[in-house]
């Protein structure tokens with residue numbers, strides 16, 4: 001079953017080509033100093049490893065005070081969105097080899113949310129915006145079926161993209177509008193409203209649209225596409241926002 | 254130190270914790286303490302599906318599901334519990350749909366179902382389509398849907414609160430739960446939660462292995478907290494090794510991939526499962542498939558320069574099917590291996606996946622202090638618990654089911670209990686254990702490092718108590734763990750601060766892992782037979798005469814302060830199915 005691709009992968013693995021990389025990390029610990037500083041760490045790492053593996057090497061072998069959130073380590077829990085080389089990404093879904101390890105790799109907290117320590121930010125405003133769009137199925141339930149509600153595959157497909165969201169905040173914290181005005185709901189909340197507005201089983205689209213019609217709602221979006229670029233789940237965030245805007249105008253969803 | 258008072262406290266906000274919270278918040282004043290934001294819980298990583306005999310696509314019924322669960326568990330399953338699991342499965346899937354879960358649909362709009370390992374029609378005749386799913390993101394959808402409904406019900410969460418101790422008070426000779434002690438990550442503050450009822454839903458402990466599908470945070474904190482307070486842990490020697498983890502990384506590739514038609518192949522391209530399980534083939538139960546893979550590897554038919562893995566081949570499946578049914582796992586292969594699953598097979602190896610054992614409970618989720626006595630006010634559900642519906646080996650899709658069925662049951666039972674019970678007095682200085690533990694670590698000048706000890710633990714576990722075990726390998730593990738536990742006393746951390754001190758918490762988590770690893774190894778040493786996930790090469794057969802019984806492990810502290818594990822046994826509940834030889 002040898003295949004060219006695999007032979008290559010396996011040959012590389014057998015050589016285990018460690019390289020030296022520099023991680024340039026934005027450090028902040030108010031228990032120590034009121035100012036944030038850049039700190040460089042040099043480490044030996046296999047370029048096929050994740051940025052998260054690099055952060056772990058630093059924390060476990062060099063400096064135990066380095067602080068970041070993480071859990072699943074494979075892009076599914078949404079804990080470790082951070083700014084890596086100036087772009088929002090998940091540290092566990094970014095391989096060293098894909099971000100030019102020749103130069104120092106910069107790692108900073110995501111922007112627009114208060115930094116609490118090193119790469120840890122206050123997620124509360126982000127989750128508040130999410131809760132504000134009523135992110136749950138609402139039905140009138142006058143005659144709840146005994147079995148499941150029926151839904152065609154096409155109706156299910158209509159909102160598939162936005163069900164993938166892991167609430168990592170990469171989108172919202174890459175949005176210039178959000179940086180300037182933390183009151184803006186931000187892309188992630190709109191994505192989660194979209195997930196229900198376009199669900200054929202839901203009956204509260206009007207209410208959600210009214211919420212997003214607000215001063216701080218969808219109309220603030222200036223279509224810069226940062227959010228779509230940032231989304232580690234490949235959700236077409238800008239398109240979802242555009243669909244919500246259109247629904248507000250046409251009142252069709 | 255702060256003191257809080259709630260009727261019901263739930264430890265953990267994964268599937269089991271949130272399913273319980275939805276019930277208990279409706280009935281009692283409830284707080285959910287969770288070390289992760291709820292949506293970060295590892296339930297979100299589950300991929301393949303949730304079993305229920307809906308019979309939406311072909312004939313099926315809960316009785317067949319009960320039988321498969323018992324057989325899958327190699328007859329160590331408590332049959333009354335398995336029957337509840339299979340019966341209530343149907344409503345629990347329908348409940349999730351009503352809460353908004355976006356299941357994949359059949360052409361007539363009902364919930365679609367697919368095949369999964371060990372699930373069969375009519376007691377093993379042929380594979381059956383029983384797994385309800387949402388692409389390969391079923392766990393993600395369950396976690397999101399439950400969180401959405403917690404928001405809807407106004408569930409009160411304490412996020413990034415680590416529960417580190419269980420409080421027990423003796424009232425009239427009865428040990429009752431009085432509450433828990435938690436450490437707040439953001440501030441370093443210690444909180445005592447006095448509660449009439451406590452539910453543990455804190456998940457598994459897979460991080461004592463190196464190659465694992467489990468999150469970094471799955472460190473068995475709940476199991477360790479109750480074990481340290483003298484309560485037993487059941488069947489800890491039974492751990493599931495999932496056949497298809499990404500080679501060396503352990504990231505899971507769902508069994509749904511084989512349910513969709515994926516095939517395991519050795520270096521000669523041979524579909525080797527035909528030899529080991531002529532009927533179910535690649536969909537035999539997980540312990541069988543994992544052993545088959547290692548047998549291939551040991552006999553020199555493994556792939557790669559080191560012959561240390563085999564292939565999961567999806568190349569014969571249409572790309573549209575992969576995109577529609579397995580989008581996430583195919584992306585994992587692309588992201589982490591640089592492999593295109595449309596055209597290339599994926600290198601895999603078994604990965605440590607699921608703890609069948611845990612805190613013993615009855616079917617209402619009440620925690621047991623011994624074989625029969627319940628601890629009033631103490632409950633557990635989900636992977637932390639052992640009901641036991643999984644016995645010696647859990648069937649795929651039965652855990653997402655377990656967390657929903659028994660999460661719900663525990664939530665209702667705990668809230669009903671806390672409505673009629675009184676608060677139990679807190680013990681004197683309730684936070685003392687946690688204060689001491691934290692201070693000891695923060696001020697320690699020891700020379701051992703957390704990362705080193707954890708790495709050595711994981712390596713010894715992988716080498717000695719994984720898919721194949723012998724007296725000698727297990728003894729090696731027991732000795733190594735004892736050494737590591739001694740060295741752990743001399744561990745020091747670098748971060749001495751109060752804010753977000755994850756250095757400190759990793760040290761505490763390691764302490765829990767070491768404690769549980771010891772319980773696992775000691776339990777495994779004593780079980781001189783092979784059953785389900787526990788395979789002893791020196792005792793290759795199941796021994797129903799001596800070992801058709803659950804292990805109950807207790808922590809003993811001698812007069813001189815030395816700790817040891819004392820083993821006892823509990824009978825298995827058998828109702829209608831007599832043990833038979835397990836063939837797939």
Ligand SMILES: Cc1cc2nc3c(=O)[nH]c(=O)nc-3n(C[C@H](O)[C@H](O)[C@H](O)COP(=O)(O)OP(=O)(O)OC[C@H]3O[C@@H](n4cnc5c(N)ncnc54)[C@H](O)[C@@H]3O)c2cc1C
Pocket residue numbers: 264265266267268269270286287288289290291294295296297298299300301302303304391392414415416417454455456457466467468471474475505507606607634635636637649650651652653654656
């Ligand atoms: C990759 C993967 C795929 C899987 N796929 C499937 C599948 O397809 N079908 C299936 O049936 N099963 C599957 N499983 C198994 C199943 O997903 C898990 O067993 C189940 O989700 C566990 O749920 P839980 O609620 O018990 O724990 P978790 O979801 O792990 O939640 C644990 C919770 O406890 C909290 N916690 C832990 N410690 C503490 C503490 N000290 N203090 C406070 N809070 C704490 C955490 O914050 C978290 O909220 C899979 C498992 C994995 C790893």
Ligand code: SF4
Pocket residue numbers: 164165166167168169170171172187188191230231232233234235237
């Ligand atoms: S839309 Fe994408 S980037 Fe935004 S929170 Fe969800 S997963 Fe993260």
Ligand code: FES
Pocket residue numbers: 069070071072073074075076077078079080090091092093
């Ligand atoms: S650690 Fe879970 S998304 Fe990165």
